[in-house]
Amino acid sequence: MTNPPAGPRCSFCGKPAPEVDQLVAGPGVQICNECVGLAVSVIDAHRDKPAPAPMPLWTSMADEEMLHHIPRVAAVADQVEADLRAWVAELRSRGVTWARIGGALGVSRQSAWERFSGEE
Ligand SMILES: [Zn+2]
Structure with missing residues (x-):
């Protein structure tokens, strides 16, 4: 297990509340204003284009990238x-x-x- 979460943090980028302007809470997760902005830009970039087939995030990741990513998944699981x-x-x-x-x-x-x- 990773360390227990110390206060609310963005479930997407992992930044703690004091390092962002705002956190919006969902059921067991939060998203910061910066990640909302990134999500809006991704949505805008793909607006009016055919939606890509849903694939797991790891499809294009090398093993090392996946190993770097899994502690973040574990931290979100702990947060939830x-x-x-x-x-x-x-x-x-x-x-x-x-x-x-x-x-x-x-x-x-x-x-x-x-x-x-x-x-x-
Ligand atoms: Zn964030």
Whole structure:
């Protein structure tokens, strides 16, 4: 595992909140103003052109590029997991049962408790 995320950071470029002007939050992820700008320029460059067939990002990557990239994927996974745990903790602090949390996640009460309670 990578180090736990220390505060919100862009899920695309990895920059922490203090290094960007704005972060926009989604479910477990954030995107910074710089990455939104890059995404808009990519969309504009491909506007009115046939959409390329969706392919995995690694299709054009060398092994070393992939090895450089996977820690970023792991960091985003850690960020999403931390956000999910924060949501579950908030639900528990509101008195929501493990059965309801498990039901929302499509798992049993027991599975939800084992994953999020911190108890053994
Ligand atoms: Zn970014």
